[in-house]
Amino acid sequence: MSTEIVAPAPEARAMDLLRFATAGSVDDGKSTLIGRLLYDTKSLFTDQLAAVEAVSAARGDEYTNLALLTDGLRAEREQGITIDVAYRYFATPRRKFIIADTPGHIQYTRNMVTGASTADLALILVDARKGLVEQSRRHAFLCSLLRVPHLVLCVNKMDLVDWSQEVYERIADEFTAFAAKLDVPDLTVVPVSALRGDNIVTRSDNMPWYEGPSLLHHLERVHIASDRNLVDVRFPVQYVIRPQSTTVTDYRGYAGQVASGVLKPGDEVMVLPSGFTSRIAAVETADGPVPEAFPPMSVTVRLADEIDISRGDLICRPNNAPAVAQDIEAMVCWMDETAPLRVGARYAIKHTTRSARAIVRGLHYRLDINSLHRDESADELRLNEIGRVRLRTTVPLLADEYRRNRTTGGFVIIDEATNRTVGAAMIVEAN
Amino acid sequence: MTTPAAYQVSHLDALEAESIFVMREVVAEMERPVMLFSGGKDSIVMLRLAQKAFAPANVPFPVMHVDTGHNFPEVLEYRDQRVAELGLQLVVASVPEALASGMVRESGDGMRNRIQTPVLLDAVEKHRFDALFGGARRDEEKARAKERVFSFRDEFGQWDPKNQRPELWSLYNGRHHPGESIRVFPLSNWTELDVWHYIARERIPLPSIYYAHEREVIERDGMFYAVNEFFRPRAGEERFKAQVRYRTVGDASCTAAVRSDADTVEKVIEEVAATRITERGATRGDDRVSEAAMEDRKREGYF
Numbered sequence: 001m002s003t004e005i006v007a008p009a010p011e012a013r014a015m016d017l018l019r020f021a022t023a024g025s026v027d028d029g030k031s032t033l034i035g036r037l038l039y040d041t042k043s044l045f046t047d048q049l050a051a052v053e054a055v056s057a058a059r060g061d062e063y064t065n066l067a068l069l070t071d072g073l074r075a076e077r078e079q080g081i082t083i084d085v086a087y088r089y090f091a092t093p094r095r096k097f098i099i100a101d102t103p104g105h106i107q108y109t110r111n112m113v114t115g116a117s118t119a120d121l122a123l124i125l126v127d128a129r130k131g132l133v134e135q136s137r138r139h140a141f142l143c144s145l146l147r148v149p150h151l152v153l154c155v156n157k158m159d160l161v162d163w164s165q166e167v168y169e170r171i172a173d174e175f176t177a178f179a180a181k182l183d184v185p186d187l188t189v190v191p192v193s194a195l196r197g198d199n200i201v202t203r204s205d206n207m208p209w210y211e212g213p214s215l216l217h218h219l220e221r222v223h224i225a226s227d228r229n230l231v232d233v234r235f236p237v238q239y240v241i242r243p244q245s246t247t248v249t250d251y252r253g254y255a256g257q258v259a260s261g262v263l264k265p266g267d268e269v270m271v272l273p274s275g276f277t278s279r280i281a282a283v284e285t286a287d288g289p290v291p292e293a294f295p296p297m298s299v300t301v302r303l304a305d306e307i308d309i310s311r312g313d314l315i316c317r318p319n320n321a322p323a324v325a326q327d328i329e330a331m332v333c334w335m336d337e338t339a340p341l342r343v344g345a346r347y348a349i350k351h352t353t354r355s356a357r358a359i360v361r362g363l364h365y366r367l368d369i370n371s372l373h374r375d376e377s378a379d380e381l382r383l384n385e386i387g388r389v390r391l392r393t394t395v396p397l398l399a400d401e402y403r404r405n406r407t408t409g410g411f412v413i414i415d416e417a418t419n420r421t422v423g424a425a426m427i428v429e430a431n
Numbered sequence: 432m433t434t435p436a437a438y439q440v441s442h443l444d445a446l447e448a449e450s451i452f453v454m455r456e457v458v459a460e461m462e463r464p465v466m467l468f469s470g471g472k473d474s475i476v477m478l479r480l481a482q483k484a485f486a487p488a489n490v491p492f493p494v495m496h497v498d499t500g501h502n503f504p505e506v507l508e509y510r511d512q513r514v515a516e517l518g519l520q521l522v523v524a525s526v527p528e529a530l531a532s533g534m535v536r537e538s539g540d541g542m543r544n545r546i547q548t549p550v551l552l553d554a555v556e557k558h559r560f561d562a563l564f565g566g567a568r569r570d571e572e573k574a575r576a577k578e579r580v581f582s583f584r585d586e587f588g589q590w591d592p593k594n595q596r597p598e599l600w601s602l603y604n605g606r607h608h609p610g611e612s613i614r615v616f617p618l619s620n621w622t623e624l625d626v627w628h629y630i631a632r633e634r635i636p637l638p639s640i641y642y643a644h645e646r647e648v649i650e651r652d653g654m655f656y657a658v659n660e661f662f663r664p665r666a667g668e669e670r671f672k673a674q675v676r677y678r679t680v681g682d683a684s685c686t687a688a689v690r691s692d693a694d695t696v697e698k699v700i701e702e703v704a705a706t707r708i709t710e711r712g713a714t715r716g717d718d719r720v721s722e723a724a725m726e727d728r729k730r731e732g733y734f
């Protein structure tokens with residue numbers, strides 16, 4: 001399903017960046033697959049490999065356990081599982097990749113959510129012997145909730161099912177049927193053996209019936225440029241730059257990272273929540289003014305008029321603005337093991353560059369991940385549970401639907417007593 | 432009409448934008464940030480990003496050097512020059528002073544890696560810093576590969592790798608109670624090669640020891656250590672002259688050089704792109720103590 005694009009020679013253009021995350025149930029082979037990808041693209045250093053070989057040999061493994069390349073914590077190596085996200089980096093002549101290898105164990109779902117939240121693409125692994133299990137569905141659901149734009153289902157451990165096309169197709173069909181109930185814009189399916197390297201970097205001879213590309217081939221070419229929102233101008237003000245200096249006087253610039261849209265000098269803009277309008281006088285970086293700014297650029301915007309703007313405000317266009325809303329409907333993934341989300345409870349929230357407090361006004365339903373059934377009798381969300389929540393905030397949020405904007409549509413919920421991040425929220429509706 | 436393809440930034444620009452975003456978040460939300468500045472290449476790049484993040488205003492926080500007393504003179508000189516140029520306030524957390532006052536004791540092997548942690552934590556407490564920028568990168572080491580951009584530390588400066596805060600999107604949670612702090616890693620997603628490409632692109636001057644030069648060294652465990660006042664050859668270790676450069680700059684008693692002819696930034700980039708050994712693997716005696724040496728030090732509050 002990937003769109004073939006004819007890329008110019010690598011040296012002719014700046015390399016772009018693909019961030020991807022692994023997902024899937026415990027032991028389905030996520031870390032092994034990442035290890036294999038690094039190994040087969042020759043992205044490993046000899047000392048890293050030697051260290052992993054030595055640990056494997058000392059433990060009596062029959063083969064070098066490539067999962068040890070990402071399972072770097074003492075506890076992970078002792079237990080043979082991934083606990084927290086490992087970030088790894090590699091590049092081919094076509095692209096630079098940032099990998100987030102996430103844990104499959106249900107207890108560490110929040111770490112998977114951390115890794116997937118910034119991903120352009122998620123690899124969902126399934127053990128061919130076991131097929132889809134609850135955790136595969138949970139992760140697929142979370143990827144769709146987080147709106148990871150591209151999914152790749154890797155049916156792994158094909159070596160253990162005799163490279164069976166039938167097994168592969170059964171799992172691919174089952175997953176495709178499940179994904180149809182979710183919001184999955186782009187799905188690709190690849191049969192692989194992470195352990196042996198089949199269809200990871202090169203096409204496998206063991207599965208001649210598979211006619212698609214190898215996983216790396218897909219990762220190098222999947223078209224991500226159109227995933228960005230270049231339409232809705234959203235510029236959350238992060239920091240006001242006002243030099244206290246004798247050489248630079250009367251300078252006032254609004255620093256931030258463009259969340260979406262394109263900003264140009266001369267553009268009519270509106271500042272929220274005040275609603276004042278002005279014109280962009282200049283878009284600047286430390287290297288000088290730029291003709292336009294778009295995601296993910298960090299710039300400083302200067303306006304033609306003196307208006308009162310501070311951190312947490314947002315610059316948009318007068319005819320295309322987010323909601324200025326205190327009543328927020330959101331899908332919430334709860335991430336705290338010590339206390340559930342309860343109706344009536346108060347929390348701190350962080351949304352773009354804006355902090356507020358919020359009270360939980362209602363819980364519409366809790367989702368059953370397997371059946372996607374909505375349990376409307378639920379009165380709390382426990383660790384790893386997902387539900388639709390209504391919140392009232394102390395100050396208005398400048399909010400879009402998450403499906404339209406991953407930056408202005410998402411926020412985190414923080415426990416004011418422990419300061420821990422306890423929930424991830426994706427806005428469905430803001431009034 | 433501009434085509435969407437025109438709205439692309441290079442991966443280096445994307446990394447720069449992310450680092451600048453992180454720094455602005457810290458300055459906007461934290462009370463007393465400080466940037467660790469050793470005169471090493473990563474901290475030099477980090478400082479350049481800080482200049483860019485707040486221009487045309489000055490860098491709005493002090494810098495701190497945890498001085499083990501085992502310095503390369505070229506690096507100290509660079510540090511002082513940079514600090515003067517940018518008009519920064521420099522805080523020195525001094526291991527020799529801490530040794531003299533009895534706060535810490537020299538460890539058996541003479542390495543000051545572990546004992547610099549209490550000195551760092553003491554300075555943090557004294558100055559009530561609540562956010563500490565470090566130049567560590569996730570590609571450096573397997574424990575670092577696991578760390579958040581905003582990494583919470585308890586009142587003992589400890590990192591708990593099994594209990595890190597979730598970190599979603601670019602929403603960084605810097606909230607903490609008095610005495611606790613946040614370590615912030617703006618270069619988390621940079622690789623060694625990215626750093627060098629950036630140094631080349633921005634024409635950032637570096638201490639001369641990062642480029643090939645001739646030096647008197649000895650070979651130990653396959654690494655080349657410079658003979659100097661902090662590093663004495665053992666019996667049987669032969670001194671010889673070699674063309675070397677440093678890939679990392681740490682404590683002069685445990686940082687080794689690599690053989691190299693790369694005397695320009697372009698040649699270094701070529702060398703780094705082709706190398707088959709990680710920078711810490713090639714140059715750091717301190718990481719060789721055990722499989723989990725870095726994780727253990729980080730748990731205690733090391734950067």
Ligand SMILES: Nc1nc2c(ncn2[C@@H]2O[C@H](COP(=O)(O)OP(=O)(O)OP(=O)(O)O)[C@@H](O)[C@H]2O)c(=O)[nH]1
Pocket residue numbers: 024025026027028029030031032033065067080081082083102103104105156157158159160192193194195196
């Ligand atoms: N035969 C076979 N074994 C595999 C394959 N991929 C992974 N394994 C094995 O499956 C086990 C689990 O692999 P990991 O890579 O640690 O699994 P994971 O998905 O990262 O697990 P968590 O991160 O803990 O969720 C290891 O023993 C691997 O060697 C495969 O393609 N074929």
Ligand SMILES: [Mg+2]
Pocket residue numbers: 030031032067071081082101102103104
């Ligand atoms: Mg794993």
